[in-house]
Amino acid sequence: MSEEPVIQPPKQRFAPDPWCLRETAPDPATHFLHETLFALGNGYIGVRGTAEEGWSGPAGTSRDGTYLNGFYESEPIHYPETAYALAKTNQFMLNVPNAKGLAIWLDEERFDPLQGTLDAYERSLDLRRGVLERSLRWTSPSGKSIAVHSRRVVCFDNKHLLALEITVTPLNFSGTLRIVATLDGAVRNLEAGDDPRVGSAVSGASLELLSAEQEDGFSALVQRTRNSGFTLVSATLVDAPGTVRCSRAALRLEDACEVPAVQGQPVRATKYVSYHTSRDYPESELLPRSRALLDAARRDGFDALAARQADYLADFWRQADVEIDGDDLLQQGIRFNQYHLLQSAGRDGKTNISAKGVTGEGYEGHYFWDTEIYIFPFFLYNKPEIARALLEYRWAGLEAARRRARQMSHPKGALYPWRTIAGEECSAYFPAGTAQYHINADIAYSIRQYLDATGDDDWMRAHGAEIVMETARIWLGIGSIDRHGRFVINEVTGPDEYTALVNNNYYTNAMAQAHLEFAAALAARLATEFPADFSRIASAMALEAGEPEAWRSAAAKMHLPYDEALGIHEQDDSFLSKKRWDFDSTPAENYPLLLHYHPMVIYRHQVCKQADVVLALLLLSSRFGLDDKRRDFDYYEAVTTHDSSLSSCIFSIVAAEVGYADKAYDYFMETARMDLDDTHGNTCHGVHTAAMAGTWLGVAQGFGGMRTDGGTLRFAPTLPARWRGYRFRIHLRGCLLEVGVAAAGTRYRLVQGDALHFSHHGKAITLTAAQPEHMEAA
Structure with a gap:
């Protein structure tokens, strides 16, 4: 297989109307x-x-x-x-x-x-x-x-x-x-x-x-x-x-x-x-509620319902619209994706977002990690109240996660299900299901994002801290110190579902490290700033005095596989020792591989279904140097099939960061019109909600260079050669910031809020109500 991304030619079915x-x-x-x-x-x-x-x-x-x-x-x-x-x-x-x-x-x-x-x-x-x-x-x-x-x-x-x-x-x-x-x-x-x-x-x-x-x-x-x-x-x-x-x-x-x-x-x-x-x-x-609602709807009439619908969407687009100047097909794709995300998201604290939204029966309506890692950021920065409701769903599932941990022989802690609706594990194939323990770290990561973006200490004290600490306990239950003094995590599956049940999957270990650090920091903060809440949570968890320090120690000793000769982060302890998949001899009709080869055949080869190490480069961006990112990208791109719809958006974002502008754009376009052009051939069974959210990530985090890991907001915008400009908005700490990028430079505008601090290509910028705009020349 060529090292270039395999992008299927578009099958354009609709005129490029940006709103229809x-x-x-x-x-x-x-x-x-x-x-x-x-x-x-x-x-x-x-x-x-x-x-x-x-x-x-x-x-x-x-x-x-x-x-x-x-x-x-x-x-x-x-x-x-x-x-x-x-x-x-x-x-x-x-x-x-x-x-x-x-x-x-x-x-x-x-x-x-x-x-x-x-x-x-x-x-x-x-x-x-x-x-x-x-x-x-x-x-x-x-x-x-x-x-x-x-x-x-x-x-x-x-x-x-x-x-x-x-x-x-x-x-x-x-x-x-x-x-x-x-x-x-x-x-x-x-x-x-x-x-x-x-x-x-x-x-x-x-x-x-x-x-x-x-x-x-x-x-x-x-x-x-x-x-x-x-x-x-x-x-x-x-x-x-x-x-x-x-x-x-x-x-x-x-x-x-x-x-x-x-x-x-x-x-x-x-x-x-x-x-x-x-x-x-x-x-x-x-029945009484049904009668009352329908009677009220008839009194209002269809026109009134349609007017309220338009008002709701006007408010949504005021906050969330992404504007592309120079590509009407892409503009249509982005807005279509954002609209379907809004249609898909549960917002009552009891429901989440299924992999196919509410458009089809693919994946049986189950909720996955797609929500936390791909979809949650879209709502966090565009409609934060929905983001909070999605976290409320995880809070509602905490007791079921505790029960699942006991079933999996963990005497304490909580283990969230890989796929579920009501909170119980529904994955019948454990090598690519239950073994994906990284779901705990993914949920903790989304909670950290939420706290950094909103400063919502009330939710943290009431719910978030307990979720983070209970799930952190599992890492000490599954991991151990090896003979070299490293904290290792064995027999897990990372994001790449073509590689199962391995020791020290890089993504899992790196995310677990961040999770343990966050849990220990939360415990210390609660004990200092909110001692009554800490006492209540510690009592509910039966938290032992030495546990937070044990989390810190495990994080400090975490084994993060690295190959010195190649200068890359190893996907796991055995990945580089496997034979590479024979891409040149694999006919195009045999993709996706999972439909044509027994799992064991795939598992024993060096082949990736989707971003794994490359995803860690994005989520934990500040922990990697640019040269490391480029070497990792080069290596793993050559062995990745992108059979998963979750893959191309991540490769696009990291390609943009490491300077591969053409690849970034090609991967981005594969994501942006995946459903409109049916590039994976299965949209008839429902949309791909994670890829839809990946389109927004591709604009904000890819071309906009937006990063928030480490608790600080920074941008490093670039302008794709085929665009004249683009613009997006984000909510952060009660502010609404507009970022506009064009050939002349980048304009930042504080749409609402008192003050916001961030950086542009490393330069510190502060916007205030008195000075709400700032222009950085290209």
């Missing part, structure tokens, strides 16, 4: 993918982008789905050969009742864009307003023509609510028009095939019906999961002309309105939808 995604024809060849790209969500509800009338295309070209973040079913994991403390139960996000259905009948003909003649068509996702809109003209096989305009919104200001509006105008006839709104509970999850990234092992229906209600345009299904024991109420309220008639067939509820169709006169129907579960409210409140 437009589809100009429904196409079976792209429909499955576009269902993901045109999905709407609000961090709780996720609705794939299937049209209201459904899809009649060929089999395998659609996966309709509606998902609720954190609402899951559970089932036993069946191992042909089991072992002690293997994960026992899987949790998987459910495909819940489909409430989007709005079928249109012209006399006895049903509207179907794939039948008859489609005379005009456009579907658009407006990233500024958060509305999915469609306009078309269609002629039926018998010659009746109609214009259809639909709007859809999943409300950011109420996590339980979405709304759909459809307007039908007869163009060349008068007759009878019937609109049928459906609530379909006969849905199932996608079953996994040979690709372990797709679907779940469940078969059959996971929701059993308790009751159904229909009255005056209100329909509701009350269902319960068979194993996890949660109750779900899916409800709709139809606002349409004429009389709404109810009917039911098994798990499908219908509300139909029939009106005279007069040529040239539009008929409008609006459907309000809610989902409530017993994860949020007592079961007895679910």
Whole structure:
């Protein structure tokens, strides 16, 4: 394999509109993918982008789905050969009742864009307003023509609510028009095939019906999961002309309105939808809450909901917008990614961000380390209240992490799960799951970032310090002092999932060292500044007096593998002794390797799925010299396949830092339009949230040179040759800073706040309310 990054040619599908995604024809060849790209969500509800009338295309070209973040079913994991403390139960996000259905009948003909003649068509996702809109003209096989305009919104200001509006105008006839709104509970999850990234092992229906209600345009299904024991109420309220008639067939509820169709006169129907579960409210409140919410939504009307959606997004873009001057395709990709991140993030303290957001069933809706290392910084610096909510989720899982530590034979401490929804370990393949102990350090790292960026001592005292110290204990439980006096950590897996169960993975050891140092410093600070809180936490943990000093000692003695001859940090003790993968003889169709080779074949070779040592160079940037970074980058780039969507953004950032401008840009572009151009070929099963966040990291930390490790803010901006300029904003310590980079230099502007201190290429800068701007020439 060439040492140059393998970047697939872009498959441009959309005109480069910086604020909008437009589809100009429904196409079976792209429909499955576009269902993901045109999905709407609000961090709780996720609705794939299937049209209201459904899809009649060929089999395998659609996966309709509606998902609720954190609402899951559970089932036993069946191992042909089991072992002690293997994960026992899987949790998987459910495909819940489909409430989007709005079928249109012209006399006895049903509207179907794939039948008859489609005379005009456009579907658009407006990233500024958060509305999915469609306009078309269609002629039926018998010659009746109609214009259809639909709007859809999943409300950011109420996590339980979405709304759909459809307007039908007869163009060349008068007759009878019937609109049928459906609530379909006969849905199932996608079953996994040979690709372990797709679907779940469940078969059959996971929701059993308790009751159904229909009255005056209100329909509701009350269902319960068979194993996890949660109750779900899916409800709709139809606002349409004429009389709404109810009917039911098994798990499908219908509300139909029939009106005279007069040529040239539009008929409008609006459907309000809610989902409530017993994860949020007592079961007895679910139906009353559903009725009340839908009644209030109908009183407000669709236009009011859409206006509130636009207001919410205006505030979001004021804080988070990244502007690129000189590349409209890239601008579209960045804003699309940021919008989907906002749609994906749980913000109630009980939910997190799954690897595919709420757009598909890939990875079963599980939460990974993707949140802390890739996605968390985006929210921390753009919408800090969501960042705090994501940490609240980890706090809520601390007791489960303690239980998992005991299962793994640690008498004290907490071990967070590699993949989970409710807090229990769900990874059935421990070499690339439970063995990734670095999850503890990743969570501690995000807490440190949060404290540095916000100064939120209240949260630190109430929650953060206990998480950091409890998880730090695990390193002394898994590590030991070897005969050379080094603290070593054996039999773990680092970020690179093509190298499993090794001794002294560099990333793990380096992050563990930082974690132990942070835990000891927090303990000392609490004891000095907040003694009552320290006493309370120490009592809750049964913290022994000598533990913080033991953490310091282990950190000081941490073994960090380094090869003097090559001048590089070794990925682990054995990595450099392995035979290199034969890239030249591996056909392109055999990537990703995990789908074509047994894990043991991959493990015994020198080959990386993703950034490992290179990721440590970024996260712990101040601990490495520039020459070390360049040598490490050169070596590991040559053996990395980037089969993981988490890889290219990290390589881009480090390439920018070490002066490889072209490589930085190529890797960045692979990240920025990964889903829009479907470069990994699996976006149909859901977006890649970590890569989406990696796009923002690529601008701020890559080209902007932003670093915050060590508690200080610094920038080292560069301008890609293909851009005229770029601009982004960050929240820090109650301030909002705008960074603008152009050929003339870099302009820093304090948008809000009293004062902010940082450095530009090593030069100290202070912005104040009195002097809010500073210009550094190129």
